[in-house]
Amino acid sequence: MSMLTFAGVHAHYGAIHALRGVDIHVEEGEIVTLIGANGAGKSTLMMTLFGQPRASQGSISYQGRDITRMATHDISRQGIALVPEGRRIFPRMTVLENLQMGATFAKPEHFDGDIKRVFELFPVLEARQAQRAGTLSGGEQQMLAIGRALMGRPTLLLLDEPSLGLAPLYIKLIFRTIEALNKEGMTILLVEQNAHHALKVAHRGYVLQHGGIVLTGTGKELLASPEVRAAYLEGGAEISHA
Amino acid sequence: MGLLITQPKGAAQRLKDGVGAALIALVLGVPMLGLATADVGGALAVITRWPLLAGFVGVVFVGRLFFQWLIDIFSLRKKRREQARPAVAKSRPWLTWIGFAALGLAVMLPIAFSGNRYVIDTATTVLIYVMLGWGLNVVVGLAGLLDLGYVAFYAVGAYSYGLLSTHFGWGFWQTLPVAGLLAASFGLLLGWPTLRLRGDYLAIVTLGFGEIIRLILLNWTEFSGGPNGVNSIPRPTFFGLPFKPDSDDGATFASFFHLEYSPDHRVTFLYYLILALALLTNLFVSRLRKLPVGLAWEAVREDELACKAMGINVTNIKLSAFAIGAMLGGFAGVFFAARQGFISPESFVFSESATILAIVVLGGMGSQLGVVIAALLLVVLPELGRDFSEYRMFLFGAAMILIMVWRPGGIIAKREPTLRLGAAA
Numbered sequence: 001m002s003m004l005t006f007a008g009v010h011a012h013y014g015a016i017h018a019l020r021g022v023d024i025h026v027e028e029g030e031i032v033t034l035i036g037a038n039g040a041g042k043s044t045l046m047m048t049l050f051g052q053p054r055a056s057q058g059s060i061s062y063q064g065r066d067i068t069r070m071a072t073h074d075i076s077r078q079g080i081a082l083v084p085e086g087r088r089i090f091p092r093m094t095v096l097e098n099l100q101m102g103a104t105f106a107k108p109e110h111f112d113g114d115i116k117r118v119f120e121l122f123p124v125l126e127a128r129q130a131q132r133a134g135t136l137s138g139g140e141q142q143m144l145a146i147g148r149a150l151m152g153r154p155t156l157l158l159l160d161e162p163s164l165g166l167a168p169l170y171i172k173l174i175f176r177t178i179e180a181l182n183k184e185g186m187t188i189l190l191v192e193q194n195a196h197h198a199l200k201v202a203h204r205g206y207v208l209q210h211g212g213i214v215l216t217g218t219g220k221e222l223l224a225s226p227e228v229r230a231a232y233l234e235g236g237a238e239i240s241h242a
Numbered sequence: 243m244g245l246l247i248t249q250p251k252g253a254a255q256r257l258k259d260g261v262g263a264a265l266i267a268l269v270l271g272v273p274m275l276g277l278a279t280a281d282v283g284g285a286l287a288v289i290t291r292w293p294l295l296a297g298f299v300g301v302v303f304v305g306r307l308f309f310q311w312l313i314d315i316f317s318l319r320k321k322r323r324e325q326a327r328p329a330v331a332k333s334r335p336w337l338t339w340i341g342f343a344a345l346g347l348a349v350m351l352p353i354a355f356s357g358n359r360y361v362i363d364t365a366t367t368v369l370i371y372v373m374l375g376w377g378l379n380v381v382v383g384l385a386g387l388l389d390l391g392y393v394a395f396y397a398v399g400a401y402s403y404g405l406l407s408t409h410f411g412w413g414f415w416q417t418l419p420v421a422g423l424l425a426a427s428f429g430l431l432l433g434w435p436t437l438r439l440r441g442d443y444l445a446i447v448t449l450g451f452g453e454i455i456r457l458i459l460l461n462w463t464e465f466s467g468g469p470n471g472v473n474s475i476p477r478p479t480f481f482g483l484p485f486k487p488d489s490d491d492g493a494t495f496a497s498f499f500h501l502e503y504s505p506d507h508r509v510t511f512l513y514y515l516i517l518a519l520a521l522l523t524n525l526f527v528s529r530l531r532k533l534p535v536g537l538a539w540e541a542v543r544e545d546e547l548a549c550k551a552m553g554i555n556v557t558n559i560k561l562s563a564f565a566i567g568a569m570l571g572g573f574a575g576v577f578f579a580a581r582q583g584f585i586s587p588e589s590f591v592f593s594e595s596a597t598i599l600a601i602v603v604l605g606g607m608g609s610q611l612g613v614v615i616a617a618l619l620l621v622v623l624p625e626l627g628r629d630f631s632e633y634r635m636f637l638f639g640a641a642m643i644l645i646m647v648w649r650p651g652g653i654i655a656k657r658e659p660t661l662r663l664g665a666a667a
Contacts, residue, residue, distance in 0.1 A: 050550070050551060052547070052550070071555075072550040072551070073550050073552075073553050073554055073555045073556070074553075076550065076551050076552060076553040077553040081551070081552075082551040084547065084548060084551060088545045088547060088548040089545075089548070090540070090541050090544035090545055090548070091544060092540070092543075092544060092657060093537075093540055093541065093544060093657075093659075094659045094661075096659070096661055096662065096663060097537060097540075097659060097660060097661055100537060100661055101537060101538070101541045101549075101552060101554075102552055104534055104537075104538065104552060104553065104554060105552075105553045115663075129662075129663060130659060130662060132657075148552075152552060152553065
């Protein structure tokens with residue numbers, strides 16, 4: 001049984017039909033990436049998982065449980081953590097408080113160990129722990145957003161465009177962290193425009209276009225696929241529907 | 243064998259400790275309880291009371307065991323808490339010192355100005371606004387929900403006391419919790435329909451809510467007395483002793499303490515009463531801020547979606563902010579009604595809401611000490627300006643503008659972190 005399954009999911013933003021029957025699945029221990037151009041529905045897919053917006057058709061299940069109609073906060077309490085697009089840290093609260101917020105539904109006795117682990121992953125956060133999160137640089141904020149998500153001890157980690165707007169050094173660091181987390185057993189669903197990096201770390205990938213999946217395969221296959229190369233790595237043509 | 247033993251003990255150690263305490267009780271008890279003198283036929287004779295002594299020693303033994311067991315439980319819990327949560331350290335001690343100095347001044351004020359009714363009255367008014375500011379701070383400062391109708395909850399509290407006391411003879415202390423609950427339910431009533439609103443839109447709805455409450459009080463004459471308000475509301479008593487001139491019907495505060503009757507007693511008592519209520523409010527709110535719910539209020543202010551993605555039920559968090567803010571406003575309202583002895587819708591107009599909001603914004607959103615300074619300014623400035631008669635409000639406005647130019651984030655704009663890791667972590 002897959003950890004996460006989307007079965008024929010449709011979603012609408014008002015009149016816009018953003019997802020048109022998406023089928024994807026994520027197995028335990030995998031890194032799965034969704035790539036696609038701007039407006040292809042990548043972020044929508046991730047937010048539909050959280051019920052924002054709700055799937056208008058089809059079903060989403062997580063560890064065998066149907067979560068299609070669950071309240072957003074209950075979905076997250078199932079053990080799914082989101083590192084949202086644009087990071088969305090709490091800017092006027094300190095770094096430490098941000099991390100503490102992430103740990104709201106984790107057991108308090110895990111707090112010390114978890115925060116140590118986050119500080120080991122991102123030592124800069126330890127140095128900046130008393131600073132207001134809004135004063136961090138973009139890369140540091142991204143690390144904080146990931147650290148905050150990890151504090152909730154998730155079984156599935158969703159990352160929405162973690163490399164967006166970051167300096168190349170930070171992008172490298174973020175992808176290295178993703179791989180390291182996965183080696184420790186974390187299942188990861190990664191949405192990226194940076195197809196090259198994403199496909200290199202991912203076990204499998206899906207290519208999303210106009211709200212539907214047009215191509216799927218292992219990371220290597222997609223990286224080698226001429227359509228993907230043309231559309232996302234060298235820029236240009238759309239993938240014609242098979 | 244200190245009283246506050248921090249290291250938890252085992253059962254054997256507790257037993258030993260209990261035996262030790264019993265021995266001490268025995269040694270002390272022999273002369274004090276075991277032996278007594280009695281008048282036997284005109285002469286003093288020593289009699290023994292061994293059963294009483296045995297009972298006493300037994301009680302000490304069992305009591306000490308029980309006490310020690312309680313201490314163990316609490317110290318274990320405390321230890322667990324400390325292990326689970328990193329140490330909280332104060333970063334800016336001077337702010338704390340200013341707070342304590344202000345508290346000291348507030349306690350001393352009626353003594354320094356005893357007999358000066360005007361000063362104590364004004365200080366009481368300042369404290370009412372401080373309490374209202376602290377209450378509204380939960381909603382606006384922490385949870386970030388712009389509430390322009392806060393005075394409605396103040397009115398609910400005031401009318402609760404006014405009506406319950408005049409119709410059903412309820413006392414101040416009886417009404418206080420009931421009025422708080424009532425105000426909190428009105429807070430929920432306002433919170434429910436406005437959950438999806440933010441910023442300007444929320445402000446408009448809350449403004450309307452405040453007006454609705456005022457108009458109901460103004461027009462529902464059978465219920466609230468309409469524009470005539472509620473008259474002769476009983477004043478709070480000092481543990482049942484009224485502040486009245488001496489008369490035949492029962493003891494009064496003055497007669498009980500053998501003092502000369504003076505109306506100042508009541509004024510001073512009211513001052514200390516609101517001081518105590520305000521301090522409780524402060525303690526309550528600053529404790530809440532350090533709990534998960536307080537942190538969640540601030541997180542919801544910062545980013546609702548991120549909160550939801552973290553499993554936080556934003557609905558409950560917002561409603562709790564509305565309810566707790568309203569409850570504190572309700573408490574202040576009860577005090578207001580008890581102090582004035584007369585309430586009417588006139589006291590709960592929009593400008594009151596605006597003043598309270600101005601106190602919160604001017605003080606610095608979320609800052610407790612800032613609220614005190616701002617309340618002091620907003621009440622005392624117009625008082626000082628009395629000499630300038632019609633230029634008074636002009637001066638007041640100019641002062642407010644100057645403060646906002648000087649400190650755009652409020653008087654105390656810097657937010658105090660709720661949590662810091664100790665050096666060990």
